[in-house]
Amino acid sequence: MDLIKPLITLLAIVNPLAIVPFFIHYTQEYTSRQRRHTAWVSAFSAFVVIAVSALLGLQLLSFFGISIASFQVGGGMLLLISSLNMLNAQPAEAKTSKEEIRATEVKASLGASIAVVPLTIPLLTGPATMSTMVIYAEKTQHLWELALLVGYGVIIGLATGVTFSLAEPIARVLGKTGINVMTRLMGLILAALAVEVMADGLGKLFPILGRAG
Numbered sequence: 001m002d003l004i005k006p007l008i009t010l011l012a013i014v015n016p017l018a019i020v021p022f023f024i025h026y027t028q029e030y031t032s033r034q035r036r037h038t039a040w041v042s043a044f045s046a047f048v049v050i051a052v053s054a055l056l057g058l059q060l061l062s063f064f065g066i067s068i069a070s071f072q073v074g075g076g077m078l079l080l081i082s083s084l085n086m087l088n089a090q091p092a093e094a095k096t097s098k099e100e101i102r103a104t105e106v107k108a109s110l111g112a113s114i115a116v117v118p119l120t121i122p123l124l125t126g127p128a129t130m131s132t133m134v135i136y137a138e139k140t141q142h143l144w145e146l147a148l149l150v151g152y153g154v155i156i157g158l159a160t161g162v163t164f165s166l167a168e169p170i171a172r173v174l175g176k177t178g179i180n181v182m183t184r185l186m187g188l189i190l191a192a193l194a195v196e197v198m199a200d201g202l203g204k205l206f207p208i209l210g211r212a213g
Contacts, residue, residue, distance in 0.1 A: 017174075
């Protein structure tokens with residue numbers, strides 16, 4: 001397993017910087033303590049999604065009789081779609097409609113937690129993140145490599161918690177334009193990684209393609 005690509009891919013997909021405007025908008029009526037609590041619950045939830053996907057994803061594929069090659073092609077397409085969202089300065093995992101934004105505003109105003117839904121799922125982690133973890137879990141050959149993938153989930157969780165905790169200073173420094181530029185750059189990286197994942201899957205499904213290369 002390539003030790004760096006999983007972390008780069010996760011950082012590109014989750015990209016908490018892109019969610020900073022949503023976090024600020026949804027928590028504008030919160031106290032500092034509520035905002036901090038929401039940030040770290042969301043961060044922990046992101047870690048849980050990543051860890052569970054890495055540890056149990058392959059078992060689910062086996063249960064449903066899905067080959068890893070087919071999953072790589074499908075997952076690669078999903079990553080490519082996510083990268084296109086990011087190139088349009090949108091969150092990788094979901095395009096939030098005005099109705100969903102309004103529903104979340106109402107939920108927040110009533111004091112309900114928004115840390116898990118919609119901040120963690122689907123804005124931070126979703127199908128693209130889960131697919132990535134399953135694809136890289138299949139490439140692990142040793143237990144320590146699988147543990148490393150889970151460790152990457154810890155890094156992503158910490159990055160998310162710190163980013164959300166510093167959301168307002170980050171927004172002031174980078175501004176909307178800066179955040180959009182960063183999101184587009186991460187989208188470009190993710191697009192390249194998505195093509196690589198798809199090519200690997202297609203090479204397994206159609207070995208003649210590998211020989212032709």
